[in-house]
Amino acid sequence: MTKCSECGYENMDGLDYCDSCGAKLAPAATAEASAPAPGAPAPEHHESGGANGSEAAPAAEPASAAPEAASPGSESTGAAGLQASAATAEAAPTPAPSAEEPTGELRPPAPPSPPPAAPGAAPTFKAKLKITRGGRVGQEFALEAGNNLIGRWDPETGSFPEVDMEQDDPEAKTSRKHALIRIEGDQITVEDIGSLNGTYVNRGQRLGPGNPVPLKNGDEVIVGKTFFKVIVEPVS
Numbered sequence: 516m517t518k519c520s521e522c523g524y525e526n527m528d529g530l531d532y533c534d535s536c537g538a539k540l541a542p543a544a545t546a547e548a549s550a551p552a553p554g555a556p557a558p559e560h561h562e563s564g565g566a567n568g569s570e571a572a573p574a575a576e577p578a579s580a581a582p583e584a585a586s587p588g589s590e591s592t593g594a595a596g597l598q599a600s601a602a603t604a605e606a607a608p609t610p611a612p613s614a615e616e617p618t619g620e621l622r623p624p625a626p627p628s629p630p631p632a633a634p635g636a637a638p639t640f641k642a643k644l645k646i647t648r649g650g651r652v653g654q655e656f657a658l659e660a661g662n663n664l665i666g667r668w669d670p671e672t673g674s675f676p677e678v679d680m681e682q683d684d685p686e687a688k689t690s691r692k693h694a695l696i697r698i699e700g701d702q703i704t705v706e707d708i709g710s711l712n713g714t715y716v717n718r719g720q721r722l723g724p725g726n727p728v729p730l731k732n733g734d735e736v737i738v739g740k741t742f743f744k745v746i747v748e749p750v751s
Contacts (some may be wrong), residue, residue, distance in 0.1 A: 517541075524573055639751050642703055644696075647735075648742035650683025655746075658703075663696040665689070680741060688712050688739030694722075696730070703730040703747070712739040 516525045517540050524535035533540055545638040556695040643659040656678045664676040667684065669691045678696075693710040696703065704727035713721040715737040716728050730736070732747035 634642055639701060640747050642679060642698060642745065642747045644736070644743040644745055646683060646741060647744050649740045650680070654683060657700060658696060661696050663691060663698070665694040665696065666692045680738070684739060684741060686740065689741060690739075693738055694736075697727065703745070704728060705730055710739075714738055 517528055517530065519533040519536060519538055519540060521538035522533065523537040524533055526534050526540060530540055532538065546601040552571060558702050558714070593600065644656045645659065646652055648655045653703075659677065663678060665678040666676040667681045667687070667689055668675055668679055676692075680693075690712070692708055694705055694714040696705045696706050705714065705716065705722070705724040706727040707724050707726045715721060717735050718737065722728060730745050732745060734745040736743045
């Protein structure tokens, strides 16, 4: 240890200036080197070191401390180098596989998507039944696509027929489930479904249950004692 002559702070060997006050430090070997040999003249004292090399030994001590000072830097430099190498490895693009190398499990081609469903065809006509005799003459009943039941309201089941004769058949000559008019595409049919008083088309023979008969515009349908006219109009 080298003790500062100004403030008394003990500094590490090999330092030229005090770490506490910054004063010039006297080398520790100066006192020994400056002691004159017996019978030899005393050499002159120089703060910066004389030509006789009396301070050559202390000057070599800082060089020995250089590896200690440089060692932390070398460790940080090594860690930084490792981090830089890792970052470079992550940033490096992955080489694309060659055409000859397999790229993984072969997958079958995706099936083609089905074509969009065609929109449903718009109806080309509208149909209805109009009372011409019995009940409320002139009363009309619009017919829907699919099944249209001709009958009367059933209090037991709570069903309401599409063509409800409850107000137009006070004598109850129409069965609760009397006949069925079906519209499918461009075709209209009527069939009896087991009525008591029968179903007739154009005053022909009584229809047998389950035997549909085609209808067209202007046809007459008799249900019990009620007469209907079939009206078919094109959709404008």
